[in-house]
């Protein structure tokens with residue numbers, strides 16, 4: 555019989571324990587999950603995706619992976635998200651989580667360079683790829699670890715370009731690693747599904763996929779979470795709950811055939827106008843984002859999509875559109891805008907509050923993926939509780955609903971605006987099913 559001696563076991567101990575330098579990862583180590591532990595010892599594997607179900611504790615793992623060698627002089631790690639709002643959003647953006655872990659430790663935050671500097675001389679930087687050219691912002695330095703959160707939203711060309719920044723200096727005894735975390739279903743779902751051989755093609759040496767499941771994370775109340783997700787449209791449930799990459803890419807979160815079009819809406823309805831502001835400036839080339847404002851009313855257990863305005867405006871144009879819609883809607887319609895993290899976000903909300911005196915303005919910090927945020931709305935659509943009031947905007951909105959969540963779908967501003975408004979007004983829908991709430995929303 556082959557047995558391990560005590561001294562062999564003692565040697566294995568450190569190898570089988572993830573590298574978690576103290577005090578920088580103490581918050582994580584205290585509650586580390588079995589899957590995080592397993593995924594944290596595989597540093598000899600160059601490229602790992604921890605992907606699948608929402609809430610599987612992926613983002614925390616990604617941050618811990620980046621910090622694994624922050625006690626080694628010269629080590630540099632880079633963590634990337636698709637946009638600055640997603641990177642900086644409270645409470646679950648990578649930057650706020652890192653602040654929670656590192657505040658009060660000997661590490662120092664260099665806000666100008668979005669970089670934590672460690673006493674040993676290591677660094678952890680954060681970046682986003684909001685514009686199609688943004689990857690060139692990282693052309694100078696080299697890194698030994700590049701991590702991408704919600705990688706299915708990262709343009710494949712930029713993902714590949716950033717891998718050229720990975721370099722190990724011979725003097726530095728740390729592995730060179732790519733780490734990614736994602737739910738299935740982003741814009742570039744198909745590319746990453748193939749990249750990690752989740753489409754049945756032969757696995758590529760050096761790339762490993764570790765499936766994330768809701769039950770992997772004891773910090774979430776899985777029974778409650780699963781119960782609440784069980785009434786979701788099929789595609790969304792399979793992706794969010796099961797972490798299933800195989801489901802059809804044709805969207806399917808919303809079934810427009812469940813939405814009737816009506817000629818009018820009851821004026822005693824409670825109304826909210828939700829805004830989704832473009833995250834890219836309309837002056838940037840390519841395919842800039844749209845800004846959309848959706849007015850939603852709820853009366854007698856029915857949710858009416860009353861109106862939608864949409865445009866590719868510069869910041870002054872957005873202000874005009876918000877002011878014009880507020881004047882038309884009147885003071886009884888509450889206005890919901892998104893409060894981005896940080897001082898700029900607070901200032902913007904302040905500006906709007908001043909500009910919209912006489913109107914109720916609700917500013918909510920928005921977190922979680924767009925899919926998760928749109929889920930209560932999708933659930934209400936699935937139950938036939940949502941109707942559209944006839945208007946020229948109907949067709950464009952229905953088209954966006956059909957493609958929402960599909961790989962390759964370009965814009966989701968109208969759905970996001972409708973979901974913002976819906977999430978605010980849904981409490982007046984008296985059916986219990988419409989009060990679905992999720993962690994992170």
Ligand SMILES: Nc1ncnc2c1ncn2[C@@H]1O[C@H](COP(=O)(O)OP(=O)(O)OP(=O)(O)O)[C@@H](O)[C@H]1O
Pocket residue numbers: 581582583584585586587590607608609610611612613614615646737766771773774922923994
């Ligand atoms: N090691 C840990 N110790 C303590 N709590 C943890 C740990 N890992 C995860 N959590 C808790 O679980 C929550 C969800 O984790 P995380 O945000 O990493 O999940 P996720 O898979 O990225 O979720 P999503 O799919 O929504 O992006 C965290 O907000 C945190 O409260």
Ligand SMILES: [Mg+2]
Pocket residue numbers: 612613614703
């Ligand atoms: Mg996450």
